[in-house]
Amino acid sequence: MSSLKAPKSKEAISNSNLLFIIASVIFALMYGFAILRYPESFLQFQTFFDLFSLNAPLIILTLGLSIVMIGGGIDISVGAVTGLVTMCCAVLLESKGGSIGGAMLLALGIGLAFGLLQGFLIAYLDIQPFIITLAGMFLANGLLTTIHKDPINVSHEGFVALRDFTIVIPFLGNSNRLGNFIPLEIKLGTVVALVLILLLVVLMKWSRFGRNLYAVGGNSQSALMLGINVRKTKFMSYLLCGALSGIAGFVYIMTTGAGNVGNAAGFEMKAIAASIIGGTMLTGGVGNLFGSPIGSLTLLTINELIRAAGVNSNFQAIVSGLLLYVFIVLQSVVVWMRGSGKFKIILPAWFKFNKSN
Amino acid sequence: MKFVRLKEQLSHLLLPLSVLAVLIVINLIKGADYFSVKIINGALYGNIPNLLFGSSELVILAIGMTLVTASSRGQDISVGVVAAITSAVFVQVLLRSGDITWMTIFIGFLASCGVGILLGAFNGSLVSIFKVQPMIATLILFTAGRSISFMIDGKLSPVLANDLTSQLGGVMPGLPIQTPIILTAIFIALVALFLKTTNLRLYAETVGINEKAARLNGINPMKVQFLTFMLLGICCAVAGFIAVTKAGRHDSVNILKFIEMDAILAVAIGGNSLGGGKFSITGSIIGAYTIEMLSRTLLRLEVGTETIKAFKAVFIIILMVVASPVVREYLSRVKIRRGVGFLNGFGKKEA
Numbered sequence: 001m002s003s004l005k006a007p008k009s010k011e012a013i014s015n016s017n018l019l020f021i022i023a024s025v026i027f028a029l030m031y032g033f034a035i036l037r038y039p040e041s042f043l044q045f046q047t048f049f050d051l052f053s054l055n056a057p058l059i060i061l062t063l064g065l066s067i068v069m070i071g072g073g074i075d076i077s078v079g080a081v082t083g084l085v086t087m088c089c090a091v092l093l094e095s096k097g098g099s100i101g102g103a104m105l106l107a108l109g110i111g112l113a114f115g116l117l118q119g120f121l122i123a124y125l126d127i128q129p130f131i132i133t134l135a136g137m138f139l140a141n142g143l144l145t146t147i148h149k150d151p152i153n154v155s156h157e158g159f160v161a162l163r164d165f166t167i168v169i170p171f172l173g174n175s176n177r178l179g180n181f182i183p184l185e186i187k188l189g190t191v192v193a194l195v196l197i198l199l200l201v202v203l204m205k206w207s208r209f210g211r212n213l214y215a216v217g218g219n220s221q222s223a224l225m226l227g228i229n230v231r232k233t234k235f236m237s238y239l240l241c242g243a244l245s246g247i248a249g250f251v252y253i254m255t256t257g258a259g260n261v262g263n264a265a266g267f268e269m270k271a272i273a274a275s276i277i278g279g280t281m282l283t284g285g286v287g288n289l290f291g292s293p294i295g296s297l298t299l300l301t302i303n304e305l306i307r308a309a310g311v312n313s314n315f316q317a318i319v320s321g322l323l324l325y326v327f328i329v330l331q332s333v334v335v336w337m338r339g340s341g342k343f344k345i346i347l348p349a350w351f352k353f354n355k356s357n
Numbered sequence: 358m359k360f361v362r363l364k365e366q367l368s369h370l371l372l373p374l375s376v377l378a379v380l381i382v383i384n385l386i387k388g389a390d391y392f393s394v395k396i397i398n399g400a401l402y403g404n405i406p407n408l409l410f411g412s413s414e415l416v417i418l419a420i421g422m423t424l425v426t427a428s429s430r431g432q433d434i435s436v437g438v439v440a441a442i443t444s445a446v447f448v449q450v451l452l453r454s455g456d457i458t459w460m461t462i463f464i465g466f467l468a469s470c471g472v473g474i475l476l477g478a479f480n481g482s483l484v485s486i487f488k489v490q491p492m493i494a495t496l497i498l499f500t501a502g503r504s505i506s507f508m509i510d511g512k513l514s515p516v517l518a519n520d521l522t523s524q525l526g527g528v529m530p531g532l533p534i535q536t537p538i539i540l541t542a543i544f545i546a547l548v549a550l551f552l553k554t555t556n557l558r559l560y561a562e563t564v565g566i567n568e569k570a571a572r573l574n575g576i577n578p579m580k581v582q583f584l585t586f587m588l589l590g591i592c593c594a595v596a597g598f599i600a601v602t603k604a605g606r607h608d609s610v611n612i613l614k615f616i617e618m619d620a621i622l623a624v625a626i627g628g629n630s631l632g633g634g635k636f637s638i639t640g641s642i643i644g645a646y647t648i649e650m651l652s653r654t655l656l657r658l659e660v661g662t663e664t665i666k667a668f669k670a671v672f673i674i675i676l677m678v679v680a681s682p683v684v685r686e687y688l689s690r691v692k693i694r695r696g697v698g699f700l701n702g703f704g705k706k707e708a
Contacts, residue, residue: 135673142667314504321501
């Protein structure tokens with residue numbers, strides 16, 4: 001695929017940014033449609049921030065996965081690690097010596113441990129990332145069920161206070177049907193997700209690590225020739241992804257307040273889908289981290305729309321799949337169009353308009 | 358030339374075969390009656406027949422997965438879902454046709470194969486025409502498939518209660534072996550015949566190794582990739598057929614759940630590169646049996662069901678570390694420097 005990439009002229013927009021723009025335009029269209037269709041609910045700031053509050057773990061996971069995918073790898077253990085972290089934190093908080101700080105450290109520690117193990121095996125021993133992270137997923141799942149099988153509701157006082165803590169922004173509120181004014185409430189998870197988005201975008205855009213990772217993902221051979229430490233860069237990307245899974249786990253339990261075997265199950269595929277919709281390519285070297293939250297928000301908006309429409313919940317998965325199909329074809333066609341003229345295919349007129357954006 | 362190829366294959370098969378041997382030894386240590394076979398109601402039962410019975414779907418899917426991996430340098434993660442959809446179609450055809458005869462079962466099977474080919478063509482078109490990574494392309498069906506199969510079912514898990522399908526999923530009168538084992542054997546033989554008589558093996562390997570070179574040599578990579586995906590669709594249909602006749606009912610949520618991961622694992626354990634190119638179907642089949650045997654061995658060793666996954670993971674990691682290029686290179690260097698004695702000690706420590 002990398003050989004099909006366009007030779008970039010100075011004015012040309014890079015593939016990363018082009019895909020990012022497409023993703024944001026589609027998100028804007030989607031949200032605009034939602035507002036037109038259900039103005040009374042989607043026009044509220046609360047609805048928009050609820051998307052963030054309730055799905056902060058998924059957004060954080062998508063960030064981590066995008067980083068790994070930009071480096072040309074894949075990590076399918078993220079969901080299972082998140083689930084493991086929630087259960088471990090719940091067990092720790094319910095035990096006698098449990099404290100919030102300890103739980104935070106534990107979450108980060110588990111995430112880092114998985115990142116360390118997988119990163120070492122993938123980067124330094126040259127094993128296929130898919131298989132190793134699959135094993136990581138099995139390991140996390142197995143440990144999760146070994147540690148505790150039944151749901152635990154955390155009753156640690158400090159933690160409950162943290163769970164119920166909301167940031168109130170009065171001037172962005174709405175009046176409800178009875179005419180009472182309700183201020184905007186944001187959960188702590190939202191803040192964590194937003195801070196992480198900013199930090200990671202800066203890291204990927206302006207730090208040496210970020211630039212190296214783009215180079216490694218684009219073409220690891222030439223990156224090696226440029227003097228980049230390919231192995232270390234890959235290792236660091238998995239480590240970062242592991243740490244983010246740990247943080248996502250803590251945010252998850254901070255949102256739901258319970259450890260459960262089914263926590264974050266299937267998140268890895270959701271995160272991969274969100275990353276792709278956000279314009280990250282699995283082939284590596286292409287992606288904009290701002291796209292990742294936009295990708296997950298697009299997926300979530302669709303789910304909300306379907307829920308609001310009140311149709312059969314099976315359609316939710318089918319429509320998500322269809323949407324994914326549209327995105328994937330769109331991305332591939334866009335990259336093609338920019339590639340060498342060999343693969344020219346006839347496109348409808350509306351598409352050409354889209355491309356000139 | 359032929360000898361070189363054989364030797365090459367043997368060196369690839371060394372890993373899965375030695376793992377299989379280790380597992381058999383562990384089983385024999387646990388109980389010497391591991392190979393014993395009993396005859397109940399005219400059919401063979403025992404550890405080995407049960408192993409073959411339990412892993413029949415996995416073996417069939419691993420064969421298709423090997424072909425796809427070889428030609429498209431990626432994996433299909435929708436196999437379990439496609440099998441769920443095709444088996445739903447099969448069950449619907451049977452239930453709507455009134456009385457169930459061999460004829461209607463055959464028609465239902467053909468219909469499910471048709472659906473499998475269609476879904477394979479859907480994935481294949483994305484991969485070959487739009488040049489999407491296989492894992493991403495199949496993510497679409499992975500997301501939507503279980504819901505589609507649920508909607509085909511209409512109601513919660515329709516039941517197949519009749520003699521003919523239970524014979525297909527269990528034992529046929531007069532045959533001493535469970536039917537799924539026979540079906541798997543027939544399928545393997547058909548695939549072997551197909552690969553022997555056609556150029557598909559050569560073409561798939563060529564496309565997987567270098568697509569551009571294949572095109573320059575007059576092979577159409579698009580066609581080959583498309584074909585392998587359609588073959589995988591047929592494999593899914595057969596696997597779904599076996600799974601649903603075994604279970605006797607179609608449960609869209611749980612049928613062949615998570616089998617895609619095991620199928621990919623079987624391909625990797627069989628010594629095939631997940632990056633495409635040369636492949637060995639034999640290796641994948643042995644890999645599939647290894648995975649099944651591993652889970653059964655862990656159960657036999659009375660490891661709790663909740664811990665099995667963790668053990669499996671540790672086993673896979675050790676296996677992949679031993680098979681990784683870096684460790685192999687290191688071992689061969691050590692072998693040259695110090696002779697074989699040290700190598701044995703090192704190998705044991707690694708394992």
